[in-house]
Amino acid sequence: MLTPKQIVDELGRYIVGQDEAKRAVAIALRNRYRRSRLPKDVQEEITPKNIIMMGPTGVGKTEIARRLAKLVEAPFVKVEATKFTEVGYVGRDVESMVRDLMEASMRLVKEKKMKEVEAQAAANAEERLVRILVPGKHKDKKSTPFDFLMGREDEEQPKLEDKESSEIQQRRQGVRQALRAGTLDNSVLEMEVEENGPTLELMPGMGEGVNLQDMFGGMLPKKKKKRKMKLKEARQYLEQEEAQKLIDMDEVTEIAREKAENEGILFIDEIDKIAGRNGSSGPDVSREGVQRDILPIVEGSTVVTKYGPVKTDYILFIAAGAFHVSKVSDLIPELQGRFPITVSLENLTAEDFRRILTQPENAVTKQYEQLLATDNVKLTFTEDAISAIAENAFWMNKNSENIGARRLHTVVELLLEDISFNATGDHPLVEVVVDKKYVEDHMASVMSEQDVSRYIL
Secondary structure (H helix, E strand, C coil): CCCHHHHHHHHHCCCCCCHHHHHHHHHHHHHHHHHHCCCHHHHCCCCCCCEEEECCCCCCHHHHHHHHHHHCCCCEEEEEHHHECCCCCCCECCCHHHHHHHHHHHHHHHHHHHHHCHHHHHHHHHHHHHHHHCCCCCCCCCCCHHHHHCCCCCCCCCCCHHHCCHHHHHHHHHHHHHHHHCCCCCCEEEEEEECCCCEECCCCCCCCCEEHHHHCCCCCCCCEEEEEEEHHHHHHHHHHHHHHHHCCHHHHHHHHHHHHHHHCEEEEECHHHHCCCCCCCCHHHHHHHHHHHHHHHHHCCEEEECCEEEECCCCEEEEEECCCCCCHHHCCHHHHHCCCEEEECCCCCHHHHHHHHHCCCCCHHHHHHHHHHCCCEEEEECHHHHHHHHHHHHHHHHHCCCCCCHHHHHHHHHHCHHHHHHCCCCCCCEEEEECHHHHHHHHHHHHHCCCCHHHCC
16 A cells, blocks of 8 residues: 555665665555555556566666565565576476566465464463373374275364373473473473375476375375474474464465465566577577467466466566667567566666665664674674775775675675684674774785776677
């Protein structure tokens, strides 16, 4: 329900500049909300306006799409166009991107559902753990083959507490209190855990294999093995197991499929690498074949997944590429028509680098301050140091390979290498102030080197 301006502001918390691209994705996202408020018959006529982002590496293309999806908790998958091959060749087929999107949607919905039953699952797991640690004198009734066929093998067995001695009840209460206090967390317990079923890849290039247990809907008996683990780990395992029992997987699958179809975002990177030129031959023929395979996915088709058919008509596709050698017009006309919006992302300036170092909530300087604080190092960057780092990063991009904002990680890592290596955490608090002189001293050897190979013909 965010307005386009609010979406741009939210993206601005993590991404500096690139306002044109931010506005384009903000409008696309808002249009989804507008479409959801229309009558069903009108909704079917409105499809997303897919976007192509043009710009060099490291300027924020992927980050914009990823943050956009995270902002609205939408399923998101990033794929590289160069990983796909034309139908008939060995390799990944283009439909696997939709299967990956469905998997991402399943994870999102399943995590949300499991959080809803988290409290009940924790209580059930605690009770199971108590009964494992302090078993009763009477053995629980074992499930019969009839119970297995009727799906009642996991039903709670009749409680025998009334037949158990008060001594066992007292011991269980003591263990329960110890578990809640965490005093038994490091104790080692041997318990039975389920093994993953065998995986079968039905066809080459279909992506992930299919688990036979999933395929036969639980008809195959689940294998178990004994495993030693700490009590804390055992509790987490049992909580996951109990949460799985409490959620309805059919409901999860249905919600996930609807979410993937109507809210999914597919980010196709390096699309410029499959843009063939007119009249070309050789590898470009295969590239054009990949484009033609991608076309029906973007146009709207139905892809079969292990969770059922998924329609791609209303998935938002965002393609990106540097387009240094090729142009958007080198894509086949049909594919160009399915990406009606084209935005350009600009090269980063020294001022952009300075803002990237300070403004975003996940700024690299803030990350290193928090990392080193865990080892009793209080790290501080002065204003002139920030400017010096930005200028160094800009110079290195200009005089060698331009890798955009990723260059900042290179520079900061070089600056803090000695500090990161020597910080052990077993020493008193150490304060380190990184100023302009510190940057100049540590970057002097790097700045004196210049990659001249780029000027050799």
